[in-house]
Amino acid sequence: MSKFIVRGGNRLTGSVKVSGAKNSVLPIIAASLLGEEGESIILDAPPLDDVMTINKVLESLGAGVTYQDEIIRVNAQELTSCEAPYEWVRKMRASFLVMGPLLARMGYTRISLPGGCAIGTRPIDQHLKGFEALGAEISLGQGYVEAKSNGRLRGAKIYLDVASVGATENIMMAASMAEGVTVIENAAKEPEIVDLANFLNGMGAKVRGAGTGVIRIEGVEKLHGVRHTVIPDRIEAGTYMAAAAITGGDVYVEGAISDHLGPVISKLEEMGVTIQPDENGIRVIADKPLKAVDIKTLPYPGFPTDMQSQMMALQLAAEGTSVITETVFENRFMHVDEFQLMNAEIKVEGRTSIVTGNAKLTGAKVNATDLRAGAALILAGLIAEGTTEVGSIYHIDRGYVNLAEKLTGLGADIYRLTSEEPKLEKSAEPAADQTDGSSLLKVQPTWA
Numbered sequence: 001m002s003k004f005i006v007r008g009g010n011r012l013t014g015s016v017k018v019s020g021a022k023n024s025v026l027p028i029i030a031a032s033l034l035g036e037e038g039e040s041i042i043l044d045a046p047p048l049d050d051v052m053t054i055n056k057v058l059e060s061l062g063a064g065v066t067y068q069d070e071i072i073r074v075n076a077q078e079l080t081s082c083e084a085p086y087e088w089v090r091k092m093r094a095s096f097l098v099m100g101p102l103l104a105r106m107g108y109t110r111i112s113l114p115g116g117c118a119i120g121t122r123p124i125d126q127h128l129k130g131f132e133a134l135g136a137e138i139s140l141g142q143g144y145v146e147a148k149s150n151g152r153l154r155g156a157k158i159y160l161d162v163a164s165v166g167a168t169e170n171i172m173m174a175a176s177m178a179e180g181v182t183v184i185e186n187a188a189k190e191p192e193i194v195d196l197a198n199f200l201n202g203m204g205a206k207v208r209g210a211g212t213g214v215i216r217i218e219g220v221e222k223l224h225g226v227r228h229t230v231i232p233d234r235i236e237a238g239t240y241m242a243a244a245a246i247t248g249g250d251v252y253v254e255g256a257i258s259d260h261l262g263p264v265i266s267k268l269e270e271m272g273v274t275i276q277p278d279e280n281g282i283r284v285i286a287d288k289p290l291k292a293v294d295i296k297t298l299p300y301p302g303f304p305t306d307m308q309s310q311m312m313a314l315q316l317a318a319e320g321t322s323v324i325t326e327t328v329f330e331n332r333f334m335h336v337d338e339f340q341l342m343n344a345e346i347k348v349e350g351r352t353s354i355v356t357g358n359a360k361l362t363g364a365k366v367n368a369t370d371l372r373a374g375a376a377l378i379l380a381g382l383i384a385e386g387t388t389e390v391g392s393i394y395h396i397d398r399g400y401v402n403l404a405e406k407l408t409g410l411g412a413d414i415y416r417l418t419s420e421e422p423k424l425e426k427s428a429e430p431a432a433d434q435t436d437g438s439s440l441l442k443v444q445p446t447w448a
């Protein structure tokens with residue numbers, strides 16, 4: 001199995017460039033299916049396994065997709081299939097985002113229930129509630145969701161019970177081609193939602209209010225391809241900021257947008273780290289011992305759950321005891337067991353972790369239990385005594401471009417030990433709770 005091998009002890013310095021945002025490019029690629037005329041050109045598309053996977057989904061639907069030099073070209077003028085198969089969708093949750101565009105454009109779609117990081121049950125009830133409000137008929141069976149509409153979807157008012165990023169995106173895309181006006185209330189406000197809205201508007205859609213809790217979409221009859229540059233990845237940026245902080249380093253994170261990183265910057269400052277944003281990036285200087293901080297994850301603009309495990313690594317290095325409360329996902333502390341293998345002292349009580357600082361971390365063989373957990377273990381490895389081997393790195397490859405190379409460029413001692421097997425296709429099995437999808441629905445499926 002491929003691994004990252006990290007030897008701790010090096011202080012990171014220099015400059016690192018952030019890639020395009022995974023969580024922006026994936027919905028944007030899905031949205032490109034709406035383009036009935038012309039092609040979409042997506043710039044700064046990061047070369048991630050997730051991007052390759054969603055490209056495969058689009059190809060399986062009949063779209064023409066090319067990817068070169070971080071530019072994706074999608075020609076979706078002719079689609080030949082409305083079905084996204086298990087083979088691709090099981091690997092990542094975001095592939096479920098083709099449902100909204102297919103339903104809007106083709107009036108029918110059949111999609112396998114999604115995979116992705118096993119950090120909680122991750123139901124899709126809010127997506128389906130939105131589609132039903134737009135007039136779609138939904139049925140479920142054998143791990144697939146089927147949706148059909150009798151003619152065009154119809155605009156509706158939809159209140160989301162949780163401000164779900166994916167549901168907001170899926171509904172926004174479907175509503176873009178609906179007849180009439182859709183209003184999404186309690187919409188997610190993440191920067192990736194704004195990026196998607198900008199992409200859709202470039203295609204000819206009329207989406208207003210993205211980035212606020214109320215999004216208004218006036219449906220149009222047809223959309224066309226557009227040229228669009230993906231925003232920088234705020235979670236990748238935050239991870240390099242954390243790497244600088246944990247190693248007592250001085251790193252310029254090129255491309256990081258401080259407006260997208262408000263809570264991460266605040267928490268690092270509370271820990272005693274100096275943050276100097278400018279128009280091209282953020283300089284992070286850690287020249288004092290880190291102080292303990294408490295963190296609570298929340299939907300944007302709250303502290304991002306996708307930075308929770310990386311911050312836990314920092315809390316281990318800080319002076320004093322810190323607390324993390326995870327409110328977004330119910331099972332996102334799997335990295336705790338792995339940190340403990342490195343001599344960390346962490347107590348989990350429900351959704352809260354109590355982290356004892358000043359940890360004398362020692363290198364160990366650990367597993368990336370999910371994407372961000374993998375990044376966090378590498379951060380811990382950067383300060384651990386001896387060698388840390390991080391396995392299951394197919395999770396990390398889903399979301400970090402050239403992680404070892406970028407860290408090496410900053411002076412870290414890390415490399416990838418590559419082995420032939422198992423390939424991503426074979427190793428990324430769906431979570432146990434996703435075999436027939438019934439646990440994702442929160443409503444009783446018709447086949448139960």
Ligand SMILES: CC(=O)N[C@H]1[C@@H](OP(=O)(O)OP(=O)(O)OC[C@H]2O[C@@H](n3ccc(=O)[nH]c3=O)[C@H](O)[C@@H]2O)O[C@H](CO)[C@@H](O)[C@@H]1O
Nearest residue numbers: 023094122123124125126127162164165166167306328329
């Ligand atoms: C590809 C992508 O963009 N992934 C991000 C997206 O995931 P994703 O879009 O899956 O996350 P959501 O915002 O939908 O999930 C937030 C919470 O809402 C719940 N929920 C969601 C949908 C639904 O229909 N019903 C429901 O109850 C989830 O179980 C979770 O507890 O936002 C998450 C929260 O910021 C991030 O961690 C992921 O990195």
Ligand SMILES: C=C(OP(=O)(O)O)C(=O)O
Nearest residue numbers: 093094116117306371372
């Ligand atoms: C949870 C994540 O991704 P996904 O939603 O694609 O599983 C993440 O990016 O940390």
